[in-house]
Amino acid sequence: MLRDDPKVAINNIKIENDFITEVEAEYLLSKVYAAPKPKWVQLKNRRLQLYGCQYLKRNDNKAEINQQKETQLPMIKEEFPIWLEKISQRISNFLRGIGVDMVPNQCLINEYFPNQGIFRHNDGPAFKPMICTLSLGEYTILNFFDTNKFEDLELTSDFPSTKVYLPKNSLVFISEDAYLKNLHSIDDFGEDFINKNDKIINFDFSNENETHYLKKTNTRVSLTFRIAKNVVKNNFFKF
Ligand SMILES: O=C(O)CCC(=O)C(=O)O
Numbered sequence: 474m475l476r477d478d479p480k481v482a483i484n485n486i487k488i489e490n491d492f493i494t495e496v497e498a499e500y501l502l503s504k505v506y507a508a509p510k511p512k513w514v515q516l517k518n519r520r521l522q523l524y525g526c527q528y529l530k531r532n533d534n535k536a537e538i539n540q541q542k543e544t545q546l547p548m549i550k551e552e553f554p555i556w557l558e559k560i561s562q563r564i565s566n567f568l569r570g571i572g573v574d575m576v577p578n579q580c581l582i583n584e585y586f587p588n589q590g591i592f593r594h595n596d597g598p599a600f601k602p603m604i605c606t607l608s609l610g611e612y613t614i615l616n617f618f619d620t621n622k623f624e625d626l627e628l629t630s631d632f633p634s635t636k637v638y639l640p641k642n643s644l645v646f647i648s649e650d651a652y653l654k655n656l657h658s659i660d661d662f663g664e665d666f667i668n669k670n671d672k673i674i675n676f677d678f679s680n681e682n683e684t685h686y687l688k689k690t691n692t693r694v695s696l697t698f699r700i701a702k703n704v705v706k707n708n709f710f711k712f
Pocket residue numbers: 581583591596606615657695697
């Protein structure tokens with residue numbers, strides 16, 4: 474019953490290696506870490522910051538945040554800080570060059586120590602079905618779980634149908650079916666042994682026996698740009 478075809482690749486995933494330089498990555502990391510402490514939301518196994526459109530009430534409870542995503546409550550419009558606006562515009566320009574029109578209005582910044590990951594999920598209907606993630610500091614492997622054959626998203630296979638290798642400084646663009654019909658996750662492994670059977674769509678293996686050992690030694694910070702659909706201006710303090 475489970476889909477287990479090693480040849481399956483997901484359309485609508487585009488990876489751009491070296492989208493930014495090491496120096497640019499360091500600059501962005503310095504901006505992320507210059508944020509005041511309250512900007513960080515501490516979750517059970519990682520920290521995050523949210524820029525741009527904000528959920529209606531400040532909420533440190535991930536379950537409630539998810540619920541808001543699902544119920545599509547409006548989000549409050551908030552501008553990006555300049556450093557984020559600049560990189561967001563650069564991403565938009567790059568995407569325009571490959572025929573994609575995407576002007577993000579939200580950026581979720583996740584921080585992962587080498588043994589931290591993110592449980593399988595999708596970003597839900599509150600966002601347009603296109604996201605872009607910039608990886609800083611360390612590589613990761615993003616798993617995709619095909620939900621095509623399952624009505625209940627929780628019942629997807631324990632084995633990813635596809636994986637994508639995200640080197641540091643890369644940009645990945647995920648849209649349409651890859652966004653809508655898949656869950657994605659990151660394993661909490663500090664190291665990876667990878668070979669052909671792992672179905673990593675952007676990794677070439679010359680033969681069945683070729684194995685690569687990858688080790689995470691640095692903290693990875695990811696910037697995920699999205700477009701919230703239901704956005705209102707904050708007029709509360711206008712008279
Ligand atoms: O860190 C990443 O690359 C993925 C982040 C993500 O999936 C999320 O925050 O929803």
